[in-house]
Amino acid sequence: xxxxxxxxxxxxxxxxxxxxxxxxxxxxxxxxxxxxxxxxxxxxxxxxxxxxxxxxxxxxxxxxxxxxxxxxxxxxxxxxxxxxxxxxxxxxxxxxxxxxxxxxxxxxxxxxxxxxxxxxxxxxxxxxxxxxxxxxxxxxxxxxxxxxxxxxxxxxxxxxxxxxxxxxxxxxxxxxxxxxxxxxxxxxxxxxxxxxxxxxxxxxxxxxxxxxxxxxxxxxxxxxxxxxxxxxxxxxxxxxxxxxxxxxxxxxxxxxxxxxxxxxxxxxxxxxxxxxxxxxxxxxxxxxxxxxxxxxxxxxxxxxxxxxxxxx
Numbered sequence: 001x002x003x004x005x006x007x008x009x010x011x012x013x014x015x016x017x018x019x020x021x022x023x024x025x026x027x028x029x030x031x032x033x034x035x036x037x038x039x040x041x042x043x044x045x046x047x048x049x050x051x052x053x054x055x056x057x058x059x060x061x062x063x064x065x066x067x068x069x070x071x072x073x074x075x076x077x078x079x080x081x082x083x084x085x086x087x088x089x090x091x092x093x094x095x096x097x098x099x100x101x102x103x104x105x106x107x108x109x110x111x112x113x114x115x116x117x118x119x120x121x122x123x124x125x126x127x128x129x130x131x132x133x134x135x136x137x138x139x140x141x142x143x144x145x146x147x148x149x150x151x152x153x154x155x156x157x158x159x160x161x162x163x164x165x166x167x168x169x170x171x172x173x174x175x176x177x178x179x180x181x182x183x184x185x186x187x188x189x190x191x192x193x194x195x196x197x198x199x200x201x202x203x204x205x206x207x208x209x210x211x212x213x214x215x216x217x218x219x220x221x222x223x224x225x226x227x228x229x230x231x232x233x234x235x236x237x238x239x240x241x242x243x244x245x246x247x248x249x250x251x252x253x254x255x256x257x258x259x260x261x262x263x264x265x266x267x268x269x270x271x272x273x274x275x276x277x278x279x280x281x282x283x284x285x286x287x288x289x290x291x292x293x294x295x296x297x298x299x300x301x302x303x304x305x306x307x308x309x310x311x312x
Contacts, residue, residue: 002115003027005070007055007103008077010037012181013120013173016219017074017226018043029068031055032077041180055099062106069112072230075100075119078150082124085146086274096149097156104160104168116167116230117157121239123174123215123280125151132247133215133283136172136239143277154239161237169229169236174243174282177301178219179308191216191302194254195309198263208272210251213279215243218301221294225287232290243282244294253298260302 004021008014009030014037018028022043030042033054042050053060055077077099079085079092100119107114126134127141142148154170161168177189183196197204225242229235248256254265284292296304 001025001027002071003029003068004072004074005029005031005064005068006074006076007031008037008075010034010039010041010050011076012041012178013176013219013222014074014076015041015043015180016178017076017223018048020223020227022047029064029070031061031064036080036182038182054095055103056094058099058102061099061103065103065106065112066110069114071115073103073107073114073117074226074230075103075117078120080122080146082144082146082276083273085144085149089145092145093149096146097153100153101156104156104166107166108160108164114167116169116236118226118230119153119157119168119170121150121154121170121172122147123172123241123243123282124277125154125172126277126280128277132279133245133281134241135283136241136286158237158239167233167236170239171225171229171242172239172282173222174215174217174241174280176217176219176222176242178305180219190214190250191253191257191305194257194265195305197265198257198261198306199309201263201266203266203268204254206250206267206269207276208250209269210254211249211278212272212276213247213249213281214253215245215247215280215282216253216298216301217243217294218296218298218304221296224295225292228287228290228292235290240287240290241282241284242287243284244297245282245284246297247279247281248298253302256299257302257306260299261306
């Protein structure tokens with residue numbers, strides 16, 4: 001049994017990961033300030049300890065890390081909104097970079113011995129560069145404070161690993177979707193907002209003409225990737241794309257969702273938004289080299305997502 005910390009563990013990805021880790025018999029500690037997460041998402045288990053706290057509380061985080069000396073640490077807490085980071089760059093920077101740096105410093109100074117520290121970064125770091133698919137070595141062009149913080153924190157993770165011998169690894173998530181995503185959050189993935197509109201028969205606001213393409217990756221595949229990266233010793237001080245390696249336009253993904261749900265999406269179009277990326281597609285060769293294989297294509301994923309919503 002491993003002792004595992006998940007920051008942002010009441011959120012969509014964190015809580016789904018927690019479910020899986022609990023299922024495998026681990027002891028999980030979750031830190032989440034519930035600004036975007038939901039208590040309802042937490043696993044109902046004796047093996048979960050939940051702290052409603054911000055990772056920006058450095059005193060609290062330092063004490064927690066020293067007291068527990070975790071086997072594995074997943075850093076998923078973030079203010080994951082491009083728009084919010086443009087509105088509040090300093091406040092979001094405190095969460096998206098400084099808090100994670102404090103965690104690294106605590107591990108270094110206190111000589112803690114986690115087997116792996118997994119940091120969740122984002123495909124947003126690539127920006128609008130023309131090269132597709134995006135390889136981990138593709139040019140970086142962060143177009144928002146959110147993307148800047150994600151990239152800078154990646155560099156801290158990789159270089160702390162190399163300089164101080166810490167077992168760090170970073171994921172660049174592409175467009176993750178699935179049950180537990182919060183459509184009310186301004187940070188939410190487009191598919192959770194489409195889902196909500198389908199459930200409520202509301203109008204979906206489409207920014208731009210819908211030709212923008214994305215690499216949508218189902219939550220179960222993301223959890224698989226996180227577990228592989230945490231438990232593969234050679235995956236360290238490095239960055240990995242987490243995606244499917246397939247792309248689909250927003251217009252086509254809406255059509256696919258309509259056929260999965262048997263309902264029509266009511267769409268109203270607006271101007272494209274500042275800082276939004278036009279096209280996104282991952283090269284996942286590097287992650288595949290560790291044994292990762294996405295199992296859920298977008299058609300199957302949307303059907304699973306819709307079924308889960310119906311059960312709710």
